[in-house]
Amino acid sequence: MGRPLALLAALGIFLAGVWAVATTPWTVAVATTSVDALPVAVPPTPRPSATAPVTPAAWTRSTLRDHLVAELDATDPGRALAELERITVSQPQVNDFCHPVAHDLGHAALEKYHGSVTQALNYSNDVCGSGYLHGIMEEKLAQSADPERDVTRLCGPSPTGSCLHGIGHGAMFVSHLDVAKAEQLCDRFGDRGQIGSCAEGIFMQLFEPDEDDPTALAKLPAAQLAAEPLYPCPEQPSVFRSACYFYAPIYFLQTHDYVHHQEAFGQSLRWCLGAPDQDGRDSCTKGTGSRIMKYNLERPVWDAAQCMAAPRDGQRQICVAGLVSYWNVNYHDTSARTRLCPQLAGEARDLCRTAAPGSGTAD
The missing domain is CATH 1.25.40 (Serine Threonine Protein Phosphatase 5, Tetratricopeptide repeat)
Incomplete structure (x- = not known):
């Protein structure tokens, strides 16, 4: 008699437990302060190192x-x-x-x-x-x-x-x-x-x-340069004139957008013929050759072709001398004869060998 009663009591306890589990609200109360809002130690955004290699597209x-x-x-x-x-x-x-x-x-x-x-x-x-x-x-x-x-x-x-x-x-x-x-x-x-x-x-x-x-841009004599080809070179004392003509093509090429209009290099060679004396024409032509090499250092065969297409025969040799001059300045040696000239062919190669070493200080 006692055993059946014990079994019934155990069954009652079991059913009560099941009922309690089923009816208890098990959802945990969430704190009103979000974890995202808690103060946490956020490491500072790392600043790019000055020595880290940076290689933008351009x-x-x-x-x-x-x-x-x-x-x-x-x-x-x-x-x-x-x-x-x-x-x-x-x-x-x-x-x-x-x-x-x-x-x-x-x-x-x-x-x-x-x-x-x-x-x-x-x-x-x-x-x-x-x-x-x-x-x-x-x-x-x-x-x-x-x-x-x-x-x-x-x-x-x-x-x-x-x-x-x-x-x-x-x-x-x-x-x-x-x-x-x-x-x-x-x-x-x-x-x-x-x-x-x-x-x-x-x-x-x-x-x-x-x-x-x-200030520098404002002082550039743009109006005079536009009105008078090769200004201010003809007016310079003789000791300064050659350097003026040599660097004058920089302005011409920039104002003719040489980056997008590669024909500007040939136009510069023709522009140089407007100098009033042979020394001026030669210095301007050599300066153009120097710029051709400087602005297109990675394609010397194309550079030489620009010189070979000069409007006057006498300009070709001087233009190539400008190529050689800048090559040596850029690589701070006299390697044009052994590194530049062998890449060229025909008359351009011969003129290159004649001009080399041809090093100078003019950038």
Whole structure:
């Protein structure tokens, strides 16, 4: 009798438990504060390292400058210059504007080392036509309290052509882009060859001003350049005239949108024939050849074809000499004879061999 009662009691307990499970509200009360709203330690967004490789689809002058100046500030000029050289190899179109970017690195290095030319030059690199050295010298002269005194001292007792070229850029900064005043500073060297190297910097700065400097752009004599072909070269003193003609094609090519209109190079060669004397025509033709190579460094066969299509027979040799000149400046050696000329054929190859080594200081 006791056993059946025990079984019934157990069954009752079981059914009660099942009923309790079925009727109990098992939903947990959620806190009114969301987990997403709780204060959590969020790591800061990592800033891109100045030394991290950055390879945009296409560099511009300003983006490349900003990237490399940041690299220089974070490390040293040597690292920034090595990065610049790497980029010019991987993206040859950067050669169009790598020289002024190298100038900017020279400015930044002088600032980093509190005006010490010696410290800045510890990292000297000839990449992009020695633009780094030019930038150091032009910035130092621009900072000088007495430019007329310092202009002949900055490059030392035995100045190189490249250093003097930088002084020419600096003379334009000091004179606020007044060509005649800049020439007076270069005249202080006395030696005609040194004045000529200084003149190169003057006219490169005139025809290729900093795109981010509204003052420089405003002072560019655009109206006179449009009205008078090859202005202001015919009016220059003889010692400065050749450098003016050599760099004048920069302005012509830029205003004729050479990037999208490749025929502008042939048009520049014809434009050079408007110079009033043979020396002017030759310097302008050589300058055009230099620009052809600089703006198209990765396709030398095409470059040579532009020279071979020059409107006057005598221009072909001079144009090829311009190709050779810039090749050697860019690679800071005299390798055109062994590396450039073998890529060419026929008359272009022969003219290249005649012009080589043909190295110079003109970028």
